[in-house]
Amino acid sequence: METSRDPDRLLWAWTGWRKAVGPPMREVYPQLIDVLNSGARHAGFPDMGAVWRYELEMPNIEQTAAGLYEEIKPLYQQLHALVRAQLRSYYGPQLVSADGPIPAHLLGNLWSQSWQSLEDIVSPLSETQRPDLSRKLAEKFSVTDFVKLAENFYVSLGLPPMTEKFWRNSIFQRPDDNRNMTCHASSADFFTDDDFRILMCLERNERDFGVIHHEMGHIQYFMAYRHLPTILRDGANSAFHEAVGDTFFYSIFGPAHLRRLGLIDDDGFSPERSLQLLLQRALAKIPLIGFSLSLDRWRWQVYAGRVAPERYNAAWWQLREQLSGVQHPACTAQQMEAGCNADGMDPGAKFHVAHNIPHIR
Numbered sequence: 001m002e003t004s005r006d007p008d009r010l011l012w013a014w015t016g017w018r019k020a021v022g023p024p025m026r027e028v029y030p031q032l033i034d035v036l037n038s039g040a041r042h043a044g045f046p047d048m049g050a051v052w053r054y055e056l057e058m059p060n061i062e063q064t065a066a067g068l069y070e071e072i073k074p075l076y077q078q079l080h081a082l083v084r085a086q087l088r089s090y091y092g093p094q095l096v097s098a099d100g101p102i103p104a105h106l107l108g109n110l111w112s113q114s115w116q117s118l119e120d121i122v123s124p125l126s127e128t129q130r131p132d133l134s135r136k137l138a139e140k141f142s143v144t145d146f147v148k149l150a151e152n153f154y155v156s157l158g159l160p161p162m163t164e165k166f167w168r169n170s171i172f173q174r175p176d177d178n179r180n181m182t183c184h185a186s187s188a189d190f191f192t193d194d195d196f197r198i199l200m201c202l203e204r205n206e207r208d209f210g211v212i213h214h215e216m217g218h219i220q221y222f223m224a225y226r227h228l229p230t231i232l233r234d235g236a237n238s239a240f241h242e243a244v245g246d247t248f249f250y251s252i253f254g255p256a257h258l259r260r261l262g263l264i265d266d267d268g269f270s271p272e273r274s275l276q277l278l279l280q281r282a283l284a285k286i287p288l289i290g291f292s293l294s295l296d297r298w299r300w301q302v303y304a305g306r307v308a309p310e311r312y313n314a315a316w317w318q319l320r321e322q323l324s325g326v327q328h329p330a331c332t333a334q335q336m337e338a339g340c341n342a343d344g345m346d347p348g349a350k351f352h353v354a355h356n357i358p359h360i361r
């Protein structure tokens, strides 16, 4: 999805994944919702969505999230208009309309949640003006180097290095032995003094350079409260846990650090470099806001019994169109209400739906 610019091939991958995952998942998902809701009710909550919202310890989280979305919307609309115009001139008017939603399969990501890989199409800078960090990272560093660099970064801030067990037990690369393994990066606290692990299939590119720092942010947080009794060994809330690594993210990709690692040669503060950094961060993070909000709003509605399985897909695409201006490649949300692709369950294409993990954190 990131590197192909062949619309048929992109459509094939986008649709194939959803066809393989969605319909079978839709068969069992309502049962899962029943089980979760019954657990939630035993604990005194109306449904599982209420449990998720309660965990964040913010009153009126639905309104707060909607308010934050509205705040960022003017900037999102500008970014959306720029990307749509560039995609239209790249793929042609028969694929991308001048003023409608953008077809999801053209956004350079399986879920259209980050548009960073479209930089070559969107950026006004030429290729020589844009350093290819992924290529440089892959040339200079091994997978183990990536993890070491992340560790060095945290140590340079006065935080502790990773433990011996971390290095022994973590998995950074998909093993060769065909084992059935979830490759979605995650971090785990084994609730001893020194057993903390990362599991990921690290690829030597810019994205995974960010991901390893993010995951290590979780480990640093685990280690910071490891002296506490088990019941207190948890983040202030789950959003806090995500924020640790992502806060450092902005320093990792800042010009000073990139220069320190020998990834850029100039001082990094030219107008071109600033433009590139800002555009990259915008493409990576701003579309994520509407996506996350859609993902959890959809599930809040489903948990609350407001969306029947027949409308799973229609309700999902209504949110995606409304909040993100992104459209299913073959049918509009309205056509979906009338039965187009109605047997799918496209939100199920996302790891967090299958694994039942909130996203809005």
Ligand SMILES: [Zn+2]
Residues within 6 Å of the ligand: 214, 215, 218, 241, 242
């Ligand atoms: Zn995380």
